[in-house]
Each structure stands twice: as structure tokens, then as C-alpha cells.
Amino acid sequence: MNNVCILGAGSTKYGKLDESIIEIALNASVDAIESAGISPHDIQAGYISNVFGVADKQVHMAPVIMSNLGISHVPGLTIESACGSGSVMFREAYANVRAGFYDCILALGVEKITHTGTNQSTTLFSYxxxxxxxxxxxxxxxxxxxxxxxxxxxxxxxxxxxxxxxxxxxxxxxxxxxxxxxxxxxxxxxxxxxxxxxxxxxxxxxxxFSDGASAVILCSEDFAKKSGKPYIQVxxxxxxxxxxxxxxxxxxxxxxxxxxxxxxxxxxxxxxxxxxxxxxxxxxxxxxxxxxxxxxxxxxxxxxxxxxxxxxxxxxxxxxxxxxxxxxxxxxxxxxxxxxxxxxxxxxxxxxxxxxxxxxxxxxxxxxxxxxxxxxxxxxxxxxx
Ligand SMILES: CC(C)(COP(=O)(O)OP(=O)(O)OC[C@H]1O[C@@H](n2cnc3c(N)ncnc32)[C@H](O)[C@@H]1OP(=O)(O)O)[C@@H](O)C(=O)NCCC(=O)NCCS
Structure with missing residues (x-):
């Protein structure tokens, strides 16, 4: 089994954001890719966590993100687990690198909710x-x-x-x-x-209630070592x-x-x-x-x-x-x-x-x-x- 590492990370500001959910997601993804010193073409799979894409009129988000990154052939998966979506998705990305299915994964979490207002957000969250x-x-x-x-x-x-x-x-x-x-x-x-x-x-x-996106690059330790960039281990x-x-x-x-x-x-x-x-x-x-x-x-x-x-x-x-x-x-x-x-x-x-x-x-x-x-x-x- 592979040792799993984090080679890069990026986040937007959290708060009330004006950009679309896809723009927010891409900003964090590009930050993470640049921080890892890799090209989008090094990414072999994309894992996305999101709960209320429907509130910004975008579900099935993973292929949209991959396409916007210029890697539409890369398989993507969107995962929902309420407020725990990010860590549950991270766990699936981790397991896939650990098992040797992939050497390099983009794990991205994103949410855009504040435009719905407190009443509607409270109702949506209650679901x-x-x-x-x-x-x-x-x-x-x-x-x-x-x-x-x-x-x-x-x-x-x-x-x-x-x-x-x-x-x-x-x-x-x-x-x-x-x-x-x-x-x-x-x-x-x-x-x-x-x-x-x-x-x-x-x-x-x-x-x-906040909008925002965060992304990390997970990879095998061999991949991390070859990159020559600083990394941490899971x-x-x-x-x-x-x-x-x-x-x-x-x-x-x-x-x-x-x-x-x-x-x-x-x-x-x-x-x-x-x-x-x-x-x-x-x-x-x-x-x-x-x-x-x-x-x-x-x-x-x-x-x-x-x-x-x-x-x-x-x-x-x-x-x-x-x-x-x-x-x-x-x-x-x-x-x-x-x-x-x-x-x-x-x-x-x-x-x-x-x-x-x-x-x-x-x-x-x-x-x-x-x-x-x-x-x-x-x-x-x-x-x-
Ligand atoms: C706490 C809560 C009810 C406040 O909603 P609200 O009264 O509509 O708040 P508003 O957005 O109108 O903001 C009113 C003011 O309080 C501030 N504020 C809002 N939520 C805040 C919070 N959680 N902490 C500190 N300040 C807050 C705003 O900045 C604003 O300040 P300003 O008047 O100086 O600009 C709402 O944020 C909430 O329900 N939070 C919980 C979300 C949740 O359940 N998440 C899932 C957890 S499992």
C-alpha cells in the first residue's frame, strides 16, 4: 500500500462571495495545483465534496470542474455527507491513493449558500x-x-x-x-x-453560513519525493x-x-x-x-x-x-x-x-x-x- 501525502493546498476566502460556485471551486483548485508545483495533466482523478450545488444551479459538479481545468478525460466524483462532506470525501480520495489506484488526486470541497438568505439556508440545512x-x-x-x-x-x-x-x-x-x-x-x-x-x-x-472552496493534492510518497516540493504525510x-x-x-x-x-x-x-x-x-x-x-x-x-x-x-x-x-x-x-x-x-x-x-x-x-x-x-x- 502507498504512503499518502499532501503535496499542495489552496483555499478561497470564506464568507459571502460573489463568484459562481464553479468560479470559487476553480480558484481553490488552481491554488492547490500551483502550490503542489504540478500540471493539471498530472491529476488522475478528481473528488469533489458539495451539498447544495442545486442552490447555485449546478449539480454533477465533478465533470464540470475537470472540463474547466482542461482535463475532461479525468474521472470525477461528487460526494455529499452534509457538513462532514469534505472529510468523508477526503477519506475516499485517501483510500484510492493508498490502494494504488491513483498516484495523484485533486480533492476539492466547495459550497455557495449565502445568496439564499438565512431563512432559506436554515430550511435547506435542515434537510x-x-x-x-x-x-x-x-x-x-x-x-x-x-x-x-x-x-x-x-x-x-x-x-x-x-x-x-x-x-x-x-x-x-x-x-x-x-x-x-x-x-x-x-x-x-x-x-x-x-x-x-x-x-x-x-x-x-x-x-x-459561508461560501468558499478549499482544495488539496493527495499523492503517493514516491510522487511527492520526485516533485522535490515540501509535503506532509497522512x-x-x-x-x-x-x-x-x-x-x-x-x-x-x-x-x-x-x-x-x-x-x-x-x-x-x-x-x-x-x-x-x-x-x-x-x-x-x-x-x-x-x-x-x-x-x-x-x-x-x-x-x-x-x-x-x-x-x-x-x-x-x-x-x-x-x-x-x-x-x-x-x-x-x-x-x-x-x-x-x-x-x-x-x-x-x-x-x-x-x-x-x-x-x-x-x-x-x-x-x-x-x-x-x-x-x-x-x-x-x-x-x-
Ligand atoms: C446565527 C445565525 C442564525 C445568524 O443569522 P442572521 O441573524 O440572519 O445573521 P445575519 O446574516 O443577518 O447577520 C447579522 C449580523 O451578525 C453577524 N453574524 C451572523 N452570523 C454570525 C455568527 N455565526 N457569528 C458571528 N457573527 C455573525 C453578521 O456579520 C452581521 O453583523 P453586522 O450586522 O455587523 O454586519 C445564522 O448564522 C445561523 O443559523 N448559523 C448556523 C448555521 C448552521 O446551522 N450551520 C450548520 C451547523 S451543523
Whole structure:
């Protein structure tokens, strides 16, 4: 089996973008191709993650992207897995290089949604839930995560300030990321005084609706070595599933898909959570980051809020979480988010992360899930010196 590497990475800015979904996708793809120092003709397959192409009147996107890159003969595949589309698609691209089917793949995530407005976006996003039990009954994602937050806060005696600290930290990190959607310093009081969206979640506890695209070039280590360009290695990959509707879960303050995916990825990499130097995790709402970092094994169940209070997850803390700004500040263009996390790791490990660089980091983890965690993928990366 091939060792799998990332040879190049590129992203558009995340936010409200005017270009078409195809223009956004091409901008990120061309950035990744140039960063890898390859020609489009080196690409043997294209994997695209996207959820709501239909909102910008373009589905069956993979062949359109390949054609626009001048490589229409290259097979493309579009993959959807709600907010986890990017990491689930990345996993399929990874598996194909690892198995030796391809030496060089373009993995691109893209989303364009903001032009539909908050009401329509909220409705469209609710189709990613179990519509029979959730979306169709009027549940939105802020509402579902509010239930999760209430459960966690009651069981583990956490409070609204604990949630707010996640937003403050991620906005602080996002200030250093020129491509982040929400670049604004906020305080705990700003979060507590922001409008209630679904109690206890307030405006600043929520990620925004974002447009954007991110792309990476995956290749075999032989291909990477021959290129002479800097690269990083993928050393662990895992996937998991959970009951689609929150009501089907035994506990709603843990996400079984995350736990399963993380265990597989740690086992493959031959490491434990203690070996991770930083992580990009799925903080669609502040409560999600708290639950993620427990499910990923960085903190015991019920202990993350205290650790965050003590600064453990800041850029200089014991385990920096979301140095990019995360979904909360960097933004959440849902088809692109999981790929954007890999872009951040690539930039961190190849000297391109500027002021947000995590000092001496060698091993990093990405974690991204769909809906309230019905699907999830975890990947682990190693710096190649
Ligand atoms: C939180 C939310 C309801 C806000 O929507 P909204 O009230 O229509 O927000 P608007 O776009 O009108 O923006 C109002 C202001 O708040 C800001 N804002 C919007 N969303 C924000 C967010 N999530 N965080 C911080 N600021 C935000 C805007 O920049 C704007 O500021 P301005 O007035 O200074 O320009 C919406 O972003 C949301 O539902 N987010 C969750 C998306 C989601 O569910 N994703 C899937 C996760 S599983």
C-alpha cells in the first residue's frame, strides 16, 4: 500500500462571495495545483465534496470542474455527507491513493449558500438532519445543538460562560487568518449579550453560513519525493457513524461517530491523543467543540469546560484547538470545511501559517462531522522535515 501525502493546498476566502460556485471551486483548485508545483495533466482523478450545488444551479459538479481545468478525460466524483462532506470525501480520495489506484488526486470541497438568505439556508440545512424526526418537525441545527448543550450543561455543571470561551478563543485565532469569514475580536460579555438564537446558544455561539472552496493534492510518497516540493504525510484515517436522529442516541453529549473514527485513526497511526500537537475540530456551535475534544480523547468526559477555562486549548496551551479560527470564525462553507481543515494543517507544517503557527508541532489531527454527528471522519498528519 502507498504512503499518502499532501503535496499542495489552496483555499478561497470564506464568507459571502460573489463568484459562481464553479468560479470559487476553480480558484481553490488552481491554488492547490500551483502550490503542489504540478500540471493539471498530472491529476488522475478528481473528488469533489458539495451539498447544495442545486442552490447555485449546478449539480454533477465533478465533470464540470475537470472540463474547466482542461482535463475532461479525468474521472470525477461528487460526494455529499452534509457538513462532514469534505472529510468523508477526503477519506475516499485517501483510500484510492493508498490502494494504488491513483498516484495523484485533486480533492476539492466547495459550497455557495449565502445568496439564499438565512431563512432559506436554515430550511435547506435542515434537510441534512433526519427529516422525518427532526427537520420535518421544525427542528433546526441551532435548535438541535441547543438541546445537546442543555444536556451537557446539566450533566457536567458547565455554564454559558464556558460555551462563550470557545467562541472568544476561536475568534482570536481567526483574527490571524486572512481567509477567515468572521474576523472580529469578541469578549465573553459580547457572547453572553448577543441575541439568543436557540437558548442557551446565542449569535456568537453559532458558526455563520459561508461560501468558499478549499482544495488539496493527495499523492503517493514516491510522487511527492520526485516533485522535490515540501509535503506532509497522512498517517491515520478513520470513519464512524451514529444514529441519524439525536433521539436515537443513548447519550446526546457524546458523538459515537467521532469516537469510532478517532480510535481507528489513532490505531492506524500507532499513537494516542497525547501525541497530537494541535487539532482542527468541528465547532459548528461552541458546545460541539467541547464535546469533540472529549470524544477525541484530549480530555475526560465532562472535563473539557474546566480545561478551556484554564487556557488548555489556546494557541500556546497544552493542546491548541482550531488555530485556523475553526468553523466559528474561519467560517463553515459546508462542502469545503473538512478540506479546509487539511489546508490549515498543510500551511502549519510547511511554514505558511504566519502568526498562527503552532510552535514545534509535528503531528496534527482533523475532525469533521455531518449534521449532529451522524457521519464523521478523523485524519492524522505528520510533518515531514
Ligand atoms: C446565527 C445565525 C442564525 C445568524 O443569522 P442572521 O441573524 O440572519 O445573521 P445575519 O446574516 O443577518 O447577520 C447579522 C449580523 O451578525 C453577524 N453574524 C451572523 N452570523 C454570525 C455568527 N455565526 N457569528 C458571528 N457573527 C455573525 C453578521 O456579520 C452581521 O453583523 P453586522 O450586522 O455587523 O454586519 C445564522 O448564522 C445561523 O443559523 N448559523 C448556523 C448555521 C448552521 O446551522 N450551520 C450548520 C451547523 S451543523
Amino acid at each position: 441534512c438532519s433526519d427529516v422525518f424526526y427532526e427537520g420535518g418537525m421544525g427542528a433546526s441545527f441551532p435548535g438541535l445543538f441547543a438541546s445537546i448543550a442543555r444536556s451537557y450543561m446539566t450533566k457536567f455543571k458547565a455554564d454559558e460562560e464556558d460555551l462563550a470561551r470557545v467562541a472568544v478563543k476561536n475568534h482570536e485565532n481567526g483574527l490571524l487568518n486572512p481567509k477567515a469569514h468572521m474576523r472580529k475580536r469578541i469578549t465573553v460579555d459580547d457572547v453572553l449579550n448577543s441575541p439568543v438564537v436557540a437558548s442557551p446558544l446565542k449569535l456568537y455561539d453559532c458558526c455563520p 498517517i491515520g484515517s478513520g470513519r464512524g457513524g451514529s444514529p441519524a436522529a439525536v433521539q436515537g442516541r443513548k447519550d446526546i453529549d457524546t458523538i459515537p461517530a467521532t469516537v469510532a473514527a478517532a480510535n481507528q485513526a489513532y490505531k492506524m497511526a500507532g499513537i494516542t491523543p497525547k501525541d497530537i500537537d494541535f487539532a482542527e475540530v468541528h465547532d459548528c456551535f461552541t458546545i460541539a467543540e467541547i464535546i469533540d475534544i472529549e470524544d477525541l480523547g484530549f480530555f475526560q468526559k465532562g472535563k473539557a469546560a474546566k480545561a478551556i477555562r484554564e487556557g488548555a486549548t489556546t494557541r500556546k496551551g497544552k493542546i491548541p484547538i482550531n488555530p485556523s479560527g475553526g468553523l466559528k470564525s474561519k467560517g463553515h462553507p459546508i462542502g469545503a470545511t473538512g478540506v479546509g481543515q487539511v489546508v490549515e494543517v498543510f500551511e502549519q507544517f510547511t511554514g505558511k501559517a504566519g502568526e498562527r503557527t503552532i510552535k514545534d508541532a509535528q503531528i496534527a489531527l482533523t475532525h469533521n462531522f455531518g449534521a449532529t454527528g451522524a457521519s464523521a471522519a478523523v485524519h492524522i498528519f505528520k510533518k515531514v522535515n
